[in-house]
Amino acid sequence: MGNNTRETLVTNSYEDTIKLLTSKGKFFIDLGLDRTREVLSLLGNPQEKIKCIQIAGTNGKGSVAAILSAILTAAGFKTGLYTSPHIFDYTERIKIDDIDISKDDFTKYISLAIETAGSNEVHLTEFEILTVAMFKYFADNNVDIAILETGLGGRLDATNVVSKNMCSIITHIDLDHTERLGDTKDKIAYEKAGIIKPECPVITSEGYEAIKNRADELNSMFVLTTPYVEPAFFKSLSLKGLHQQENLALAIAAIRLLFKNIDDNTIIKGLMRVHHLCRFQYIKEKNLLIDGSHNPNGIKALAENLDIYFPDMKRRFIFGCLKTKDFRKMVDILFNFDRYEDNPPEIYFYQFDNEHACSAETLQDTCIYFSKKLNTIDEIEFSDDVLTVVCGSFYMLPHIIKKEWLN
Numbered sequence: 001m002g003n004n005t006r007e008t009l010v011t012n013s014y015e016d017t018i019k020l021l022t023s024k025g026k027f028f029i030d031l032g033l034d035r036t037r038e039v040l041s042l043l044g045n046p047q048e049k050i051k052c053i054q055i056a057g058t059n060g061k062g063s064v065a066a067i068l069s070a071i072l073t074a075a076g077f078k079t080g081l082y083t084s085p086h087i088f089d090y091t092e093r094i095k096i097d098d099i100d101i102s103k104d105d106f107t108k109y110i111s112l113a114i115e116t117a118g119s120n121e122v123h124l125t126e127f128e129i130l131t132v133a134m135f136k137y138f139a140d141n142n143v144d145i146a147i148l149e150t151g152l153g154g155r156l157d158a159t160n161v162v163s164k165n166m167c168s169i170i171t172h173i174d175l176d177h178t179e180r181l182g183d184t185k186d187k188i189a190y191e192k193a194g195i196i197k198p199e200c201p202v203i204t205s206e207g208y209e210a211i212k213n214r215a216d217e218l219n220s221m222f223v224l225t226t227p228y229v230e231p232a233f234f235k236s237l238s239l240k241g242l243h244q245q246e247n248l249a250l251a252i253a254a255i256r257l258l259f260k261n262i263d264d265n266t267i268i269k270g271l272m273r274v275h276h277l278c279r280f281q282y283i284k285e286k287n288l289l290i291d292g293s294h295n296p297n298g299i300k301a302l303a304e305n306l307d308i309y310f311p312d313m314k315r316r317f318i319f320g321c322l323k324t325k326d327f328r329k330m331v332d333i334l335f336n337f338d339r340y341e342d343n344p345p346e347i348y349f350y351q352f353d354n355e356h357a358c359s360a361e362t363l364q365d366t367c368i369y370f371s372k373k374l375n376t377i378d379e380i381e382f383s384d385d386v387l388t389v390v391c392g393s394f395y396m397l398p399h400i401i402k403k404e405w406l407n
Helices: 002-008 014-022 034-042 061-074 103-119 126-140 185-195 209-217 231-236 244-258 264-271 296-309 327-334 360-366
Strands: 052-056 079-082 094-096 145-149 167-170 202-204 222-224 281-283 288-291 314-319 346-349 386-391
Touching: 014 103, 014 126, 034 103, 034 126, 052 061, 052 185, 061 079, 061 145, 061 244, 061 264, 079 126, 094 126, 103 126, 167 185, 167 244, 185 209, 202 209, 202 244, 209 222, 231 244, 231 264, 244 264, 288 296, 296 327, 296 386, 314 327, 327 360, 346 360
Parallel strands: 052 145, 052 167, 079 145, 167 202, 202 222, 288 386, 314 346, 314 386
Antiparallel strands: 079 094, 281 288
């Protein structure tokens, strides 16, 4: 098999599977659908045997996916959920009824995807392997509905191999991954609109022409939401943060459109059970706030929510991010002079173990306030009178926080 010989080796453990999967290169991206379609075809096209709701957007798509999954599970549907990235384990990305795929099943299905691709000389990226495995796992387990969060963009994202869906949802759009998706919001909206399917509705909170035009071309219902939801719903939502109101409105609009028999009590039951790691997640025992905000829009939402939920508390920040992000703008937003003129926070910058991580020294040079370089979380003394905020990148979080803190 030439260069593909290694890919066809049978893996015997979860650890071996992860090594093989990550050897592809975590940040290796090659957008396109043909490779994923070819391997799925060899596996019997499991993606066509599943009812799907697809979600794309710059910010909020993971939260919308988690909300929908919780409501549908509460309503009695066997619900698959596919999200990215993970925080601690790859198994977090693939769930049925909010239960992570087992390590044994993960090994089985990832190995199947790798071996099928390798034996047919198809080179899949890491995300494509995960996506193939997910579709096969969901189909084999007869899920009623699969909630699919796109990995990057939409039009050429591996999840977009389905030929039809129950509906598409497009969340807030902002400038991110501009080198791949375009340098304007309109260009990015065009890429997100690629998940719209013929005669399948699309629900969005922003009226971009690219989305409306694509819906018109495909004779797809276009639904524009407002950020208003019933107060009882927002109060019941376990995810905190004012920005979640817009995400919740999108999820509720999808439920109202597609599942008219789901009553308000079931919706509330589901909202109380939404679980989405490290999204404005507060750990009371340590007075610790963890947020995976990883672009300027996410950082802006974090800063606003801190002022709403913790207006008078002294703050300590631990910040680290990828150098591929607009880290200067993120730092400017987070440590805005007008906000902290009279009471500057403690600031620590952290360079996590990733070849694309921004150096602590670079971040320090960007910040107007005095800051320190953090080497380990053990340097931090958690206390009731200082709120510690960890933010900047999902990829940083497992290097800083401990899984047992979140249980």
